[in-house]
Amino acid sequence: xxxxxxxxxxxxxxxxxxxxxxxxxxxxxxxxxxxxxxxxxxxxxxxxxxxxxxxxxxxxxxxxxxxxxxxxxxxxxxxxxxxxxxxxxxxxxxxxxxxxxxxxxxxxxxxxxxxxxxxxxxxxxxxxxxxxxxxxxxxxxxxxxxxxxxxxxxxxxxxxxxxxxxxxxxxxxxxxxxxxxxxxxxxxxxxxxxxxxxxxxxxxxxxxxxxxxxxxxxxxxxxxxxxxxxxxxxxxxxxxxxxxxxxxxxxxxxxxxxxxxxxxxxxxxxxxxxxxxxxxxxxxxxxxxxxxxxxxxxxxxxxxxxxxxxxxxxxxxxxxxxxxxxxxxxxxxxxxxxxxxxxxxxxxxxxxxxxxxxxxxxxxxxxxxxxxxxxxxxxxxxxxxxxxxxxxxxxxxxxxxxx
Amino acid sequence: xxxxxxxxxxxxxxxxxxxxxxxxxxxxxxxxxxxxxxxxxxxxxxxxxxxxxxxxxxxxxxxxxxxxxxxxxxxxxxxxxxxxxxxxxxxxxxxxxxxxxxxxxxxxxxxxxxxxxxxxxxxxxxxxxxxxxxxxxxxxxxxxxxxxxxxxxxxxxxxxxxxxxxxxxxxxxxxxxxxxxxxxxxxxxxxxxxxxxxxxxxxxxxxxxxxxxxxxxxxxxxxxxxxxxxxxxxxxxxxxxxxxxxxxxxxxxxxxxxxxxxxxxxxxxxxxxxxxxxxxxxxxxxxxxxxxxxxxxxxxxxxxx
Numbered sequence: 001x002x003x004x005x006x007x008x009x010x011x012x013x014x015x016x017x018x019x020x021x022x023x024x025x026x027x028x029x030x031x032x033x034x035x036x037x038x039x040x041x042x043x044x045x046x047x048x049x050x051x052x053x054x055x056x057x058x059x060x061x062x063x064x065x066x067x068x069x070x071x072x073x074x075x076x077x078x079x080x081x082x083x084x085x086x087x088x089x090x091x092x093x094x095x096x097x098x099x100x101x102x103x104x105x106x107x108x109x110x111x112x113x114x115x116x117x118x119x120x121x122x123x124x125x126x127x128x129x130x131x132x133x134x135x136x137x138x139x140x141x142x143x144x145x146x147x148x149x150x151x152x153x154x155x156x157x158x159x160x161x162x163x164x165x166x167x168x169x170x171x172x173x174x175x176x177x178x179x180x181x182x183x184x185x186x187x188x189x190x191x192x193x194x195x196x197x198x199x200x201x202x203x204x205x206x207x208x209x210x211x212x213x214x215x216x217x218x219x220x221x222x223x224x225x226x227x228x229x230x231x232x233x234x235x236x237x238x239x240x241x242x243x244x245x246x247x248x249x250x251x252x253x254x255x256x257x258x259x260x261x262x263x264x265x266x267x268x269x270x271x272x273x274x275x276x277x278x279x280x281x282x283x284x285x286x287x288x289x290x291x292x293x294x295x296x297x298x299x300x301x302x303x304x305x306x307x308x309x310x311x312x313x314x315x316x317x318x319x320x321x322x323x324x325x326x327x328x329x330x331x332x333x334x335x336x337x338x339x340x341x342x343x344x345x346x347x348x349x350x351x352x353x354x355x356x357x358x359x360x361x362x363x364x365x366x367x368x369x370x371x372x373x374x375x376x377x378x379x380x381x382x383x384x385x386x387x388x389x390x391x392x393x394x395x396x397x398x399x400x401x402x403x
Numbered sequence: 404x405x406x407x408x409x410x411x412x413x414x415x416x417x418x419x420x421x422x423x424x425x426x427x428x429x430x431x432x433x434x435x436x437x438x439x440x441x442x443x444x445x446x447x448x449x450x451x452x453x454x455x456x457x458x459x460x461x462x463x464x465x466x467x468x469x470x471x472x473x474x475x476x477x478x479x480x481x482x483x484x485x486x487x488x489x490x491x492x493x494x495x496x497x498x499x500x501x502x503x504x505x506x507x508x509x510x511x512x513x514x515x516x517x518x519x520x521x522x523x524x525x526x527x528x529x530x531x532x533x534x535x536x537x538x539x540x541x542x543x544x545x546x547x548x549x550x551x552x553x554x555x556x557x558x559x560x561x562x563x564x565x566x567x568x569x570x571x572x573x574x575x576x577x578x579x580x581x582x583x584x585x586x587x588x589x590x591x592x593x594x595x596x597x598x599x600x601x602x603x604x605x606x607x608x609x610x611x612x613x614x615x616x617x618x619x620x621x622x623x624x625x626x627x628x629x630x631x632x633x634x635x636x637x638x639x640x641x642x643x644x645x646x647x648x649x650x651x652x653x654x655x656x657x658x659x660x661x662x663x664x665x666x667x668x669x670x671x672x673x674x675x676x677x678x679x680x681x682x683x684x685x686x687x688x689x690x691x692x693x694x695x696x697x698x699x700x701x702x703x704x705x706x707x708x
Contacts, residue, residue: 003505003506006502006505006506010502013494013498014491014493014494017493017494018493237489238485238487238488238489239489239490239491241455241485241489242485242488242489242490242545243506244455245453245455245478245483245485246478246503246506246507247474247475247476247478247479247506247507247508248506249475
């Protein structure tokens with residue numbers, strides 16, 4: 001154990017002496033985080049909420065269409081634009097200037113009032129991040145109107161059954177019923193009271209709440225995997241052989257190096273969060289123990305992934321291309337750059353094979369959603385398991401010397 | 404008492420038989436050299452003795468321990484200088500020594516070590532700032548950091564300037580005086596002759612001769628080469644007709660080379676001839692057999708061909 005600590009201390013000493021490594025681990029991550037924050041709207045509004053411009057084309061012009069416009073206009077994250085026609089709105093989406101557009105078809109109001117099936121048309125561009133979010137919002141609106149539609153159908157049917165008459169003014173009844181149901185749904189007798197715990201709930205979503213943990217995880221991976229590549233470099237340069245001459249067990253030798261990488265990774269994430277909290281105004285949430293544990297689990301998983309990679313990668317020349325691919329690929333789909341919940345469902349499912357996705361899920365729950373330690377146990381557990389598997393396989397495959 | 408016992412040691416890499424059934428013993432306090440050309444199998448042999456490589460077959464006992472089974476105990480008692488010394492360039496020399504000292508149960512005083520290798524004034528210098536010779540001396544210091552009973556030196560002076568080579572030889576002499584056993588590999592003839600008590604000559608994975616350098620050279624019936632310069636002109640055929648001289652050659656400008664099986668017989672004849680004919684011998688030198696001659700005699704090739 002003593003020798004393991006000596007090896008780890010030596011690794012940290014060597015790292016500190018490497019000025020480029022310090023730039024890579026400290027200056028670059030902080031700089032990139034700030035740049036990304038600016039690029040995605042940080043600082044400008046402080047805690048300003050994410051607002052999506054949404055062209056809405058009303059081809060119906062009826063009462064129900066107005067109701068749809070009202071509902072969409074009242075949504076906190078939408079800014080409704082009604083000045084475009086259908087083709088204009090479509091071109092905006094195709095040109096990437098808008099994430100999506102809604103078309104209210106003609107006959108929408110009468111269909112809803114008479115209980116006939118109808119649909120709002122949502123135009124979105126494939127592959128966008130905000131498209132799925134919009135789809136969710138529009139589905140919520142249409143879901144509300146479906147409730148109205150069902151209520152009207154049931155009411156008319158009940159009236160016909162009770163009176164046995166088909167001579168009544170059912171259009172008028174339907175209109176009045178729909179209006180009454182909408183009013184009642186606006187103030188439902190039973191509703192869920194949602195209380196957001198933690199301090200970030202009422203302040204909204206700040207881009208740095210995402211950018212700081214995202215880039216912290218990504219650069220921790222860069223630091224740890226680059227240090228893991230250093231073991232291959234030592235192997236090729238011959239310093240590892242020099243260490244093997246000393247009476248240091250191989251387990252202590254590798255363990256010491258990994259401990260140093262783990263500590264380095266944790267230090268980097270802590271530095272990033274400290275910077276994020278003090279300079280970028282990131283609210284770290286209500287659970288510092290949760291934040292610490294998810295950080296430790298993330299760095300353990302990252303360090304273990306490093307062991308696996310250096311066991312599989314055969315030469316130093318392969319290290320950078322492969323680790324860069326792994327880091328950028330998993331950061332992109334794992335939610336380090338954009339919140340995972342904004343991704344298409346298929347991407348979200350695939351992302352679960354990356355440690356970044358579990359780490360970011362944990363960080364998002366704690367920082368953006370203001371969750372507690374209990375909310376991230378699964379993420380911590382998966383990251384620990386992920387690390388254990390990578391570590392065991394990597395250790396089995398790693399060769400200290402060539403045959 | 405034997406410090407090292409090697410029995411029928413073998414190791415192959417693919418189709419190449421790097422070490423092919425070698426065996427020898429090294430006595431405690433002895434400087435033992437393994438001499439041979441590059442690729443002879445010297446480094447593979449020393450690495451199996453260090454425990455760094457596993458032999459295909461055969462036995463190695465070092466200080467009564469098995470290099471693999473007693474790996475860590477043995478490492479506490481031996482020092483190793485690798486053929487290619489790779490050090491941490493970003494550490495200061497004193498940091499480097501302290502780092503490696505920390506890996507051993509006991510270690511010598513690093514200041515004393517710096518003094519011994521003559522690098523006291525460089526203790527605060529980064530390894531990257533040291534010259535090639537100074538780095539080699541730093542590597543020797545690392546090999547001695549645990550005050551080992553046995554030191555392995557793999558090509559200790561390869562690539563060094565004459566001054567550094569001489570300093571290394573002096574240090575090897577001091578190590579022997581302190582009772583340490585030294586096992587070295589080299590492809591330098593003069594190094595083997597200068598510092599080794601006994602030499603094993605290795606070629607193609609086999610030991611082809613083993614003895615003290617003097618006995619190895621004395622065992623050869625090789626003609627001595629005698630060179631001299633005279634003021635006038637001599638006829639080589641007359642020289643060749645003299646007793647004890649088998650061959651004579653003019654090198655131009657009054658310089659001559661003669662060959663003789665027994666140097667003292669040829670010199671006696673030559674001096675008598677000079678006295679009789681009245682010419683003075685200048686720059687007289689006698690070249691004896693070297694370990695290179697031994698190698699050539701045994702293999703038909705030069706060591707550094």
